[in-house]
Amino acid sequence: MRGPDRLAVGRVVATWWLPTVIACAVGALYVFYSVAQWRALVAPSWDLGIFAEAVQAYSRFEAPIVPIKGPGYNLLGDHFHPILALLGPVYRLFPSALTLLVVQDVLIAASVLPVARLAQRLLGRGGALLVGFAYGLGWGLQGAVGAQFHEVCVAVPLLALGGVAFVERRWGACMAWLAPLVLVKEDLGLTVFMAGLAITWRARGEGRPAVLRGLAYALFGIVAFVVTVKLLLPAMNPAGTWAYSLDGSATGAGTPMGGSTAAREVPSLWDILTTPSVKLATLLVLLAGAGFVGASSPWFALVLPTLAWRFAGSVDTYYVWDSWHYNAVLVPIAACSLLDVINRWLAPERAAVGDDVDSEDDAPASPTRGRRAGAWAVACVPALSLAITASALPLWQLPTLTEDPRMAAAQGALDAVPEGASVETDTTLLARLVPWREVYWVGTTGTMDTPPEYVVVDVRSYAWGGQQVDAESWASAAHPGHSYETVYAKQGFRVARRTS
Incomplete structure (x- = not known):
């Protein structure tokens, strides 16, 4: 040079x-x-x-x-x-x-x-x-x-x-x-x-x-x-x-x-x-x-x-x-x-x-x-x-931002929803579910003829206003005519799958 x-x-x-x-x-x-x-x-x-x-x-x-x-x-x-x-x-x-x-x-x-x-x-x-x-x-x-x-x-x-x-x-x-x-x-x-x-x-x-x-x-x-x-x-x-x-x-x-x-x-x-x-x-x-x-x-x-x-x-x-x-x-x-x-x-x-x-x-x-x-x-x-x-x-x-002790349970909830599935959820895992899935927020699916295949709930999410929520019962009530069954439940995370 x-x-x-x-x-x-x-x-x-x-x-x-x-x-x-x-x-x-x-x-x-x-x-x-x-x-x-x-x-x-x-x-x-x-x-x-x-x-x-x-x-x-x-x-x-x-x-x-x-x-x-x-x-x-x-x-x-x-x-x-x-x-x-x-x-x-x-x-x-x-x-x-x-x-x-x-x-x-x-x-x-x-x-x-x-x-x-x-x-x-x-x-x-x-x-x-x-x-x-x-x-x-x-x-x-x-x-x-x-x-x-x-x-x-x-x-x-x-x-x-x-x-x-x-x-x-x-x-x-x-x-x-x-x-x-x-x-x-x-x-x-x-x-x-x-x-x-x-x-x-x-x-x-x-x-x-x-x-x-x-x-x-x-x-x-x-x-x-x-x-x-x-x-x-x-x-x-x-x-x-x-x-x-x-x-x-x-x-x-x-x-x-x-x-x-x-x-x-x-x-x-x-x-x-x-x-x-x-x-x-x-x-x-x-x-x-x-x-x-x-x-x-x-x-x-x-x-x-x-x-x-x-x-x-x-x-x-x-x-x-x-x-x-x-x-x-x-x-x-x-x-x-x-x-x-x-x-x-x-x-x-x-x-x-x-x-x-x-x-x-x-x-x-x-x-x-x-x-x-x-x-x-x-x-x-x-x-x-x-x-x-x-x-x-x-x-x-x-x-104060330490790893949440529920991280393994959260990952289990994510793994319970297969790729390509449609899923409705609250705020906690919302962004994490996005890759390879069709994600909806709870409350925005009322106009759908066929509701999402899965519902994921974090009972501690502020989206529920402190109320106790179960994914299976909530999904069945939110989507009349369709039923759901729980496929995962651990440390406050609940995953329900549509059966009808």
Whole structure:
């Protein structure tokens, strides 16, 4: 290898080794947590099973029909996330819902790379460690991992890469990274719209063509949103509607368990922001993730669409900050907004050209001590916020996630349902039953002429509300005219097979 080539390779290694180490550490921690969840039989919702069925269908080059939502239910009529088809080949190689958990962990870890790399350019290696770990272990990302797989995990690295490109004024790269968001979830078209406006504002001094490109990109985002919610989702939803509109129908309309609720008035702006009070806590943690000063960046405006549909919605879990996946997309936006402000503080002339600097030693004209001290002070805010709130976040529970003593009994219940069979079950083993079986959730099979061949019940599942349930008697009562017999019963797991 020639001297200049070795020099180039050495520079790349010097630039990327620390961000890579940080990203790998975050990813390893999340994978460890997900595996611990899996071994502890933790099932916070039915969503992992739903996405496992969808990706399994993609792995077979089929439409994402998800029986868990109801017979023949096309999941693209629930939320619009065709980008999940890219996970089909991975699932085909490793057919397990655990695969989706690991994929989510890897995607989140990958988003740490550009953020830590930009922090290193601005604040040196210490900044990469501080910002990289505070971001990677951020409240919304922990919540997403704790809630298990959801489609928004694909948006996290795209938003991180797009945000870094925005800070570095690479408008084409920023637009390219964010464009696929319209294929991740329907509301993210509005986030793309806001990104277009942010680019337009920041590029306003670069001439009319730059402004027009930003406005055209914003138009693309809003058109994608309207087309998705007005045409694509209703066309594939069994009820012919967008199931999550703000009129109160956010109940999974179009499923046997759902339907629309009565239309309601959109609350006032004050109520949207303050009622219930947990919304204020969510806003406070979000602002802390941006070091508070990040709210002055035009990039921070990208949080508005997500906050709007959540806070104006009618579902309590939309409002929270310490759980579920709803905050995942906010974390990279907040982190990049903070770095945008730091970038402009440290070197306004660099912010205008996006020069690349790898460490404190490589920095151009030194900023004043006050600016650098201020930059470090605000960079510490997300880490301080994380330290204060750590006990309320999922990773704090990691030491308690030990293997469930019923694991062998659970495996016995899975083995009692043969491959190719149709099976109805509650949440505990829902996702685990998906590979090679047709899986339904209890309560979504009422319209079937012929009910599932098997019913699997975990008497300890929260799906039963503490009531004592027997698979054989429950199945016979739920499916009049058909009888079932128990073929497996151990440590609370019951499997019944249809006999007529």
